[in-house]
Amino acid sequence: MRIRIVDAFTDRPFAGNPAGVLLLDAFPGDDRLQNVALEVNHAETAFAHPLPTGGEADWALRWFTPVAEVDLCGHATLATAHVLHTTGAHQGPVRFATRSGVLVATPAADGSITLDFPTAPLTEVELPDGVAEALGAKPLATYDTGPRIGDLLLELADEQAVLALAPDHKALADSSRRGVIATARAEDPARGYDFVSRCFLPNVGIDEDPVTGSAHTALAPYWSERLGRAELTGLQASPRSGRVRTELRGDRTLLSGRAVTVIEGELLV
DSSP states (O other): OEEEEEEESOSSTTSSEEEEEEEOSSOOOHHHHHHHHHHHOSSEEEEEEEOOTTSSOSEEEEEEOSSOEESOOHHHHHHHHHHHHHHTSOOSOEEEEETTEEEEEEEOTTSOEEEEEEOOOOEEOOOOTTHHHHHTSOOSEEEEOOTTTOEEEEEOSSHHHHHTOOOOHHHHTTSSSSEEEEEEEOSOGGGSOSEEEEEEEGGGTEEEESOOTTTHHHHHHHHHHHHTOSEEEEEEOSSSOEEEEEEEETTEEEEEEOEEEEEEEEOOO
């Protein structure tokens, strides 16, 4: 069984968000998928298998963190599309059947891939007790991102406030179903990004996610409304860092980026 490690939302190795990718003939039992994801021990491992021709999707796709299956994952979807295109397993746009419906990944001539994802609904809410203390910063605004993502989106005072965060991850675990997205407007858009973010996802076993595609389905509508533009670029400022180009199209959000395969090997068990 071939396994690949792909760095997503980056054009260079050892940056962006690494994901395991396995192309299968069919899905084995859930316990086996979870054990492989635990062994890979990256934020997500993606498992995909081809579907019969003529249906609404080309490949079935599932995502697992080291501790749980998740409903939506951007970087592992990008990584899977990258593997399909670079190995010749699929040509052109690929339609994935997932727990979040059919998701389309379209390659471009420059090597980037665009994901068509559902836009997260945003609802302004009161800041839960203890979140500011656990985060180490008081947000300007707090939004729920809906059941599919399950994060709190918190706008902070400025970019430096986001970069300086050193949260208590255990204390954050009680604040939402998945975790917290901290964001702020970019200090200097001339640097090539419009907003900055960091994602802390303790409830799925990820203290800080390097680059979170799914979070940008909430960040895109949030910042598009405030900045007055449908097309934006977000910098996720984790230690590995990565950029996500976003385009808001109503109830759909396009997420674009590149990916690099860094490891390829054989799963022996």
